[in-house]
Amino acid sequence: MAQMYRMNWQGRRLWTSRGRARAARGLQLALEHILAESNKLVPLEEGTLQRSGQTSIDEANLTGTVSYGTPYAVRQHEELTWRHAPGRQAKYLETAVNTSRQECLRIMQGELRRWLN
Numbered sequence: 001m002a003q004m005y006r007m008n009w010q011g012r013r014l015w016t017s018r019g020r021a022r023a024a025r026g027l028q029l030a031l032e033h034i035l036a037e038s039n040k041l042v043p044l045e046e047g048t049l050q051r052s053g054q055t056s057i058d059e060a061n062l063t064g065t066v067s068y069g070t071p072y073a074v075r076q077h078e079e080l081t082w083r084h085a086p087g088r089q090a091k092y093l094e095t096a097v098n099t100s101r102q103e104c105l106r107i108m109q110g111e112l113r114r115w116l117n
Helices: 017-039 073-078 092-116
Strands: 003-008 053-058 063-068
Touching (some): 017 063, 017 092, 063 073, 063 092, 073 092
16 A cells, blocks of 8 residues: 555636646645655665655646555554664655645745736
């Protein structure tokens, strides 16, 4: 089972295809930011778990995910008693989401402002 975080656009619906594309681009950039922050924390032995990280978006619904696709991703994320290298930890995706929330909002707002200007 993969470890995943899903993000949904809860703002006002955008009226044009250009606006929707900008919102999707902002969402994609925000998800990539979360993945980059998570990769700084993900347990690292051979790098397989880190390399399995990916983002995806559904532009029609403005929904996106950050996921890690190894069979052990969830266990690595949830097992708080396991020891990791310095700077690496369990809850790597959850921590990245929680610490990046404001930055993700700024990223998405920036893309929407480009649409308005």
